[in-house]
Amino acid sequence: MEEHHKKEIMEILSGLQCSKDFVCYTSGQVRLCKADDIGLESYLVCLEEHPKDCKFHVVLFGDKHFCKCPLRVYIAKNIKK
Numbered sequence: 001m002e003e004h005h006k007k008e009i010m011e012i013l014s015g016l017q018c019s020k021d022f023v024c025y026t027s028g029q030v031r032l033c034k035a036d037d038i039g040l041e042s043y044l045v046c047l048e049e050h051p052k053d054c055k056f057h058v059v060l061f062g063d064k065h066f067c068k069c070p071l072r073v074y075i076a077k078n079i080k081k
Contacts, residue, residue: 005079012070019055024072029080035067037076043068044076 009025016022023031033054034047043058046065051057056069067073 001079008074008078009071012074016069016071018069018071022071024075029075032075032080033067033072035072035076040066042070042073044073 013022013025024033035044036047038045043060044067046057046067048054051065054067056067056072058066058068060066
């Protein structure tokens with residue numbers, strides 16, 4: 001991982017609490033929750049079977065579930081293409 005990504009992630013982590021202990025980052029992006037980047041700046045579409053189990057879950061439009069986790073959004077938009 002490039003140094004500027006590490007710096008950005010450390011900044012995100014400093015102000016964040018995660019019930020999953022940041023497994024998306026600490027696993028080397030191997031254990032990422034299922035999500036899809038559809039071009040919204042601060043959200044991903046959550047594709048998990050039980051999205052309401054996550055504290056970063058939000059419903060924005062109809063029955064679509066979205067992820068607002070700053071770390072997961074950063075990974076999707078900058079690292080995991």
